[in-house]
Amino acid sequence: MASIGIDLGGTKILAVLVDNGEVSSRHKLSTPTTGGPRAILDAMGAAANEVDPSGAAVGIGVGVPGPVAPGSGVLRLACNLNGWSSPVDVARELSVRCDRRPVFVDNDCNVATLAEHRLGAGRGVDNLVGVFLGTGVGAGLVLDGRLRRGPHGMAGEIGHTFVDFRAQAHGQHQGELEDYAGRSALERRARELHFRGESSLLVSEAGEGPIKSRLWREALDSGDRLAIRLIDQASEALAAALATVVNLLDVEIVVLGGGMAERLGPAFRDDVARRLASRTFAHQAVPIRAAETGDSSGALGAALLVEEGRA
């Protein structure tokens, strides 16, 4: 059985054709930044036809950057997609563009976690959390072998778990994990501290441009003190949030992925794992495994939705 999987991101759309768990064709294009949802849907439809010109796939799965109510196929809002400010029925609109084949839609972190559970670092483990470090911090949960979506499709928002309940009162920010471990927040903080006189390679190298994951890696390797301090705090905040997940849900492993986690590498994972072990209820060691499906996780997981939806 062949399926098409599409990962809809803020900058890129990746489509793959998956046949018996193997990617047989892939196509990547830039996400349209004008024309709103219609242009984005047209681009996804074109990408689907590109990877599967003969129409062999029985259905299409899509991972989208926002919550999707289970079974609805509707993406209500997506801050990082041009003009996506009201609900659009992605399942229906994309089906129209793909010979009326069935379309299944879910959140991007959910599908990436599904990919890791079925084909990646989470194979054989039925209780896990997949955490993805990038601009923000997202997650997906597999509990008793099934994705935890929640009645509104809002489950898995680990970036919005609270690791410092007093931050709000102190007028800083909300005290959410994302405020310490998301690349956007890290960049904001680095620029702020640099501006106040703590010079850092991060800002002198990036200039006006974004501080990319690669640059964080380079700054750490050069012994940049500001970078070391901020990543140390990110590690501690992430360990606390993961301990909360373990103590609340009794998950067996953590799968860590996303561009920032890949760049920070094994040293960062080991550091988080060590801090996590000191915080779990019974001091049980919970392994943190590197995600294995890489850049394709979203598209691969989206293709898996088709199988799941037809079951």
Added chain:
Amino acid sequence: MASIGIDLGGTKILAVLVDNGEVSSRHKLSTPTTGGPRAILDAMGAAANEVDPSGAAVGIGVGVPGPVAPGSGVLRLACNLNGWSSPVDVARELSVRCDRRPVFVDNDCNVATLAEHRLGAGRGVDNLVGVFLGTGVGAGLVLDGRLRRGPHGMAGEIGHTFVDFRAQAHGQHQGELEDYAGRSALERRARELHFRGESSLLVSEAGEGPIKSRLWREALDSGDRLAIRLIDQASEALAAALATVVNLLDVEIVVLGGGMAERLGPAFRDDVARRLASRTFAHQAVPIRAAETGDSSGALGAALLVEEGRA
């Protein structure tokens, strides 16, 4: 169908006979503080026979103060039970004392949550968290209509979720919810501050004795500044932990119970609910309902285990 439910607590054992969801008989006794697990098992066996002398019940459910691996019936460790320092097979040992009828064992917060879901404030809601404020802070989770136990029976430890990830580094405590909202920790903090010169009714009234929930209520009513400050902080920490649960799991309601929550009453619940709404991801209002099954929640929920176990 009749079942026996037993709530095994650190100070009391409560047994009930439940027939079609109604309690037809109850018996309460003090938990033996000498004789170890054997004496406690004997006392539970006697309580079961007391509420059901004719042996009408088809099985016995037990709620215990510690985690139980699903299906095992074994309580490994219970800090607040005399001599319970190694694993005891409660299911087998109690069955021997009760005409070999089947015995089902689960954590006390899990069974209390089950009682609220089936017979109390959580009826009709399939995604909820039950939180119980007492000496510590415990919880149970119902996700998609089923108790979330976890592979090791360790799920639901909300008292051990982290609301302040920097507390540990500052050499205070772990920064767990229980450190701010559990009655033990609140008492420790009140005594410490009183000793340092902030006089409080809590300590002057309690003297060497424990600061009970009733006394916290009285201190708040008298405008005791120390009590007001500590309960305000408990409310903020609890709201943050609940927001974490909502954002991570997409639960629809919170059921709040336990001796401390009962004494703090509706004003406290409203306060926590207001703070919670400001912290949920989509700013959705998540109602906090008062637990309805009261003192019997543990025993009632334990009786429900029999029905579930026979299904």
